[in-house]
Amino acid sequence: MTGIGQRISHIKATLPDGVTLVAVSKFHPAEAIMEAYDAGHRVFGESRANELITKAKTLPGDIEWHFIGHLQTNKVRSIIPHVKCIHSIDSMRLLKLVDSESTRIGQCTDILLQLHVAREETKFGFSPEEFDLLLESRDFDNLAGVRIRGVMGMASNVEDADRIKDDFKAIRACFDRLKKRLADNAACDTVSMGMSHDYHAAIDCGSTMVRIGTTIFGEREY
Numbered sequence: 001m002t003g004i005g006q007r008i009s010h011i012k013a014t015l016p017d018g019v020t021l022v023a024v025s026k027f028h029p030a031e032a033i034m035e036a037y038d039a040g041h042r043v044f045g046e047s048r049a050n051e052l053i054t055k056a057k058t059l060p061g062d063i064e065w066h067f068i069g070h071l072q073t074n075k076v077r078s079i080i081p082h083v084k085c086i087h088s089i090d091s092m093r094l095l096k097l098v099d100s101e102s103t104r105i106g107q108c109t110d111i112l113l114q115l116h117v118a119r120e121e122t123k124f125g126f127s128p129e130e131f132d133l134l135l136e137s138r139d140f141d142n143l144a145g146v147r148i149r150g151v152m153g154m155a156s157n158v159e160d161a162d163r164i165k166d167d168f169k170a171i172r173a174c175f176d177r178l179k180k181r182l183a184d185n186a187a188c189d190t191v192s193m194g195m196s197h198d199y200h201a202a203i204d205c206g207s208t209m210v211r212i213g214t215t216i217f218g219e220r221e222y
């Protein structure tokens with residue numbers, strides 16, 4: 001087995017039951033993805049729409065593509081047919097657009113609501129306050145083309161382990177409120193948090209899906 005194959009197998013063997021691995025392949029070539037594929041992995045994450053579409057068109061059809069980057073509304077139509085799950089729904093407008101476009105092509109797209117709890121890093125995502133307002137909105141009850149699976153978030157990029165755990169706990173708490181709002185719908189089961197450098201802490205705080213790139217594929221060349 002190749003280095004990529006060995007690393008991915010090792011990570012999967014050490015994840016607790018109930019935690020899914022999204023192998024983040026952004027900026028890495030098709031050959032690297034195929035090494036992970038040949039080791040039995042099928043779930044991959046990309047952060048740029050065009051890159052995901054190009055890879056999805058050329059790589060095996062049983063790969064489950066997850067979109068994890070900021071999604072511009074003008075890319076929704078082209079990306080929808082290729083994705084299983086969008087982790088980065090950061091506005092009601094985007095949610096409605098993904099819903100209507102999925103409905104138009106007869107697809108049900110899994111989505112996660114992106115939270116912004118870290119003080120730096122990204123400007124995208126709902127703050128916990130905005131999230132609670134969203135949960136109160138009626139819009140939520142009229143979505144036919146999407147399945148709300150849960151939430152996605154990132155912790156602050158700091159050394160302070162307590163701070164990182166506080167961020168992850170805040171994301172998990174939002175998930176718990178969402179699940180309650182959806183009447184404990186069984187499809188609402190996903191807390192996507194944890195990357196190469198912090199996924200152990202994320203799992204300790206209730207992650208069910210980790211997004212790992214560098215530890216599997218090595219450093220990215222932008």
Ligand SMILES: *Cc1c(COP(=O)(O)O)cnc(C)c1O
Nearest residue numbers: 024047068195196211212213214
């Ligand atoms: C790039 C990226 C990752 C993976 O990060 P690594 O540090 O390489 O594991 C995870 N989540 C998101 C949203 C990303 O953009």
